[in-house]
Amino acid sequence: MPGRSTKVCLWMIPACSDIWRRDGAVRDTLGRLRYRAAMARKKRYLTATMADGYVKTIGPTAARLTHYWRIVAHLHDGKTEVFWGHASSAKDAAAKEALTEQAAQRHGWQRYEFEVVALTEH
Numbered sequence: 001m002p003g004r005s006t007k008v009c010l011w012m013i014p015a016c017s018d019i020w021r022r023d024g025a026v027r028d029t030l031g032r033l034r035y036r037a038a039m040a041r042k043k044r045y046l047t048a049t050m051a052d053g054y055v056k057t058i059g060p061t062a063a064r065l066t067h068y069w070r071i072v073a074h075l076h077d078g079k080t081e082v083f084w085g086h087a088s089s090a091k092d093a094a095a096k097e098a099l100t101e102q103a104a105q106r107h108g109w110q111r112y113e114f115e116v117v118a119l120t121e122h
Contacts, residue, residue, distance in 0.1 A: 046119040065119055067093040071100050072113045
């Protein structure tokens with residue numbers, strides 16, 4: 001029909017996060033809310049101190065991390081490789097140990113050390 005606008009008002013579509021502004025541009029309201037929520041969370045610095053004295057600092061982060069894990073793999077040629085990560089629970093971090101055993105067999109590591117420590121906030 002001539003004279004009628006062909007724009008579709010996205011607010012009429014259920015479960016749509018986009019809305020129309022007066023100038024016709026589209027903005028993502030949920031994206032803005034997620035950004036504001038992330039900015040509102042307190043940024044923290046987390047520290048893990050391993051048994052051998054190595055200190056790893058993570059941050060600034062708003063993620064809810066509680067544990068740090070590290071794998072030191074001793075290769076057949078005398079070299080070492082270090083793999084590390086962090087997890088949101090002790091259970092998640094400890095679950096990596098079973099995967100480490102499989103990786104050691106697959107890649108032919110002579111031995112490996114797997115450590116999990118709690119993160120402290122400072």
